[in-house]
Amino acid sequence: MQAEIITIGDELLIGQVVDTNSAFIAKELNKIGVSVFQITSIQDDREHILQALNDAESRVDIIIITGGLGPTKDDITKKTIAEYFNDVMVRDVSVTANIESIWKQYSRQVLLQINKDQALVPSKATVLMNTLGTAPGMWLEKNNKVFVSLPGVPFEMKALIVNEVLPKLKFKFKFPFILHKTLLIYGLGESTLADRIEPWEDALPKHIKLAYLPDLGRIRLRLSAKGFDEKQVIAEVQHEINKLLPFIKDEFLGFEDDDDSIERAIGKKLTDLGKTVATAESCTGGKIAERFIANSGASVYFKGSVVSYATESKINVLGISKQDIETYSVVSPQVAEAMAKHVLQMFDTDYAIATTGNAGPSKGDSNVEVGTVYVAIASKQGAYSQKFMLGNIRSKVINQAANKAFDMLLKEIFKN
Numbered sequence: 416m417q418a419e420i421i422t423i424g425d426e427l428l429i430g431q432v433v434d435t436n437s438a439f440i441a442k443e444l445n446k447i448g449v450s451v452f453q454i455t456s457i458q459d460d461r462e463h464i465l466q467a468l469n470d471a472e473s474r475v476d477i478i479i480i481t482g483g484l485g486p487t488k489d490d491i492t493k494k495t496i497a498e499y500f501n502d503v504m505v506r507d508v509s510v511t512a513n514i515e516s517i518w519k520q521y522s523r524q525v526l527l528q529i530n531k532d533q534a535l536v537p538s539k540a541t542v543l544m545n546t547l548g549t550a551p552g553m554w555l556e557k558n559n560k561v562f563v564s565l566p567g568v569p570f571e572m573k574a575l576i577v578n579e580v581l582p583k584l585k586f587k588f589k590f591p592f593i594l595h596k597t598l599l600i601y602g603l604g605e606s607t608l609a610d611r612i613e614p615w616e617d618a619l620p621k622h623i624k625l626a627y628l629p630d631l632g633r634i635r636l637r638l639s640a641k642g643f644d645e646k647q648v649i650a651e652v653q654h655e656i657n658k659l660l661p662f663i664k665d666e667f668l669g670f671e672d673d674d675d676s677i678e679r680a681i682g683k684k685l686t687d688l689g690k691t692v693a694t695a696e697s698c699t700g701g702k703i704a705e706r707f708i709a710n711s712g713a714s715v716y717f718k719g720s721v722v723s724y725a726t727e728s729k730i731n732v733l734g735i736s737k738q739d740i741e742t743y744s745v746v747s748p749q750v751a752e753a754m755a756k757h758v759l760q761m762f763d764t765d766y767a768i769a770t771t772g773n774a775g776p777s778k779g780d781s782n783v784e785v786g787t788v789y790v791a792i793a794s795k796q797g798a799y800s801q802k803f804m805l806g807n808i809r810s811k812v813i814n815q816a817a818n819k820a821f822d823m824l825l826k827e828i829f830k831n
Contacts, residue, residue, distance in 0.1 A: 416590055417452040418444050419471040423464065423482035423492055424567060427456045436481045436572055443576050448590030448641065449477060459483045464495040472560050477584065482567030484550040486529045493553070496564055497537040500555055507542050507551070510534040514549045540564075543579040547571045552579060561587065592645040596652050597628075597637040597671035599680075600663055601822050605629045608636070612662045615655075623655055633818065635671060668825070677821045678706045684828055685716035685766075692824065693762035694720040695733060695754040697745075698772035698788055702817045718762040723754065729771075733757045746771050746781035748789050748800040755793035755800075766827065767793040768820045772805075774812040788816045792827050 420440050426432040434456060441451045452475050457463045459482070471478045483492030497504055511534040518526045533549045536542055543552030543565075550566040552575045563580055565572045584590075600608060605627055609616075619625060622642075628635035638655060642648045660667060668680055685692060694703045704720035707713050721732055726745050729735040735753050743749040754769035772788030773781055785807045791800035803819055805812040 416449050416477070416588055417475040418449050418477035418479060419452055419475045420454045421467050421471060421478065421480045422454070422456045422567070423459050423480060424456075425458055427482075428458060436567065436569060439569070439573060440479055440481070440576060443581060444477075444479075445593055445595070447581055447585055448593050449584070450593070450641075459491060461491055461495050461498075464492060465499055468496070468499050468562070472557070472562075475560075476588075477561045478563070479580070480562070480564045481572055484533075484564065484566045486533055486549070492564065493536065496540075496553070496555070496562070500537055500539055500557065502537040502539045504535040505538045506534050507536050508534075509544065510536065510542055510551045513544060513546065513551075517549055543575050545571055545575060547574055554580075554583060591641045591643050592648055593639070593641040594648050594652055595637055595639050596656060597635050598656070598659075598663070599668040599671055599677070600634045600636055600666045601668055601677060601825070602666045603634065603663075605634055608634055608663070608666075612659060615659050615662055618658075619655060620651070623652060633668075633677065676706070676710075677818070677825060679710050681821060681825055681828065682707065682710055682713060682716050684825070686712075688828070690765040690828070691716050691718050691762075692766040692768065693718045693758050693764045694820075695758035695767065695769040696720060696722050697724055697729070697754070697770055698774045699770045699813055699816050699820070700724060702813055703768055703770070703820055706817065706821075718764045721758055721761070729754065733761075744781045744783065746773055746783045746787055746789060748791070748802065751789035751791035751800045752793070752798040755791040755798050759793045759795075759798075765794060766824060768824055769793070769800075770816050770820060772803075772812070772816060774809045774816075775807050776809060786812050788812065788819070790816060790820045790823055792820075792823050794827060 420437045422434050422437055427434050437454045444451055455467055457467050514530060514534055530549060536551060536553055540553040540555050543554055545551050545566060548566055548568055548571040553564040555562045565575050616625060622640060624639040626637045628637060638652050640648050640652050668677060696703055701720060701722045707717045723729045723733050726740060730737050733754055734757050735750060739749055739753060751769050751771045755767045759767035769791040773783050773785050775785035786805045788803045788805055789800050791798055805815045
């Protein structure tokens, strides 16, 4: 069973809005056994919409459309869908009541006719009630193919997918079970990992697919399989994982299903141990702290951060020796380790991370090459640092430095 996702809106095609809807829909469809064959983004244009619907109908079983359902004249999706189904528009009483209710609760403006007309839907459509907005979802069928049209507003679309679309799809079709198991691996490059696990990969059964998903500082290794016998699929994939783990035992962090980020894994480990961490950041500018506190409950293990971006703040706030900075340079292992030691004491914590470097594009308070970063880890046992050359793309340097810091901290935690 295959699906196609069609997103409609000029704002997507000019890059003004990032299409996060497709990623959410694809992930949710996959959970119930639907494979996404294609994702298409098109203009809010009659001929373009008609052509996209026709093409999708010829190749997949389920077509899900988002966008183009607003009250303004440039949103023509609903009328074009009615045309595609040789249908007429009718006013739906339940949608009208929903619009009036929302207007009464949340709007101080007069309910205009253009808003009332959002209750117009193709007569052949089954309305999917959007309780979070005024544009309803619509379900239509043709030649045993399902067409679903949803508003483009992400939180409205997500609620309709979960509460309306998925239950109806599962009732109508029998889907195979699809399993993706993603392993998180840190500290290895893609080519090194591929070389290391080559014997295992060569022996992998053809019906189990393997994908390498590299990111800054980590690789996600995804195994995928599907079948109508759920227990058998799970057992086969787990059998292959058991054979794989000895090849990556030192670099394997966990499964994305359980914890999709190294900072969350560190937080869980610190919580389990009753330990805490703080950061002193220069070139990363608070990126490490930001990633820690993005997770609920971080206050249990994350004590705080000092963003000592300027040289003066390293001296005045962290208490780094001016003589050390002049002797060794502000971007040096000595300064990185001093930063980590001072912030360890400042927050009375068990572990500390410090970063200092030149993210570019021009040189700052140090003459070191752009992309040079020192990351230091401190604990009650002492401090150490590592030097990294991370290139000349500023955003990449910052993100990679943060990833290196998390990797070093995780290894330090596991050592003790």
